[in-house]
Amino acid sequence: MKKELEVITMTGHYKSTSEFIKDVVRTILAARKDLWVSIAVELYMGGYSLGEGCRDCRCKLWG
Numbered sequence: 001m002k003k004e005l006e007v008i009t010m011t012g013h014y015k016s017t018s019e020f021i022k023d024v025v026r027t028i029l030a031a032r033k034d035l036w037v038s039i040a041v042e043l044y045m046g047g048y049s050l051g052e053g054c055r056d057c058r059c060k061l062w063g
Contacts, residue, residue: 005017014020029036 008014008020
């Protein structure tokens with residue numbers, strides 16, 4: 001996996017490894033709404049308001 005990350009920018013699809021990793025995380029979270037909710041709850045337990053946790057995780061707990 002390390003080698004793949006080292007060459008990702010050479011493909012021309014991403015300007016940086018960081019940009020690629022952000023896209024990967026967004027893709028996983030889009031597919032796993034349960035994970036988004038879990039992250040929002042953990043943020044809440046860590047001191048965020050529930051609204052902040054949901055906003056920052058882009059999840060929607062109501063409706």
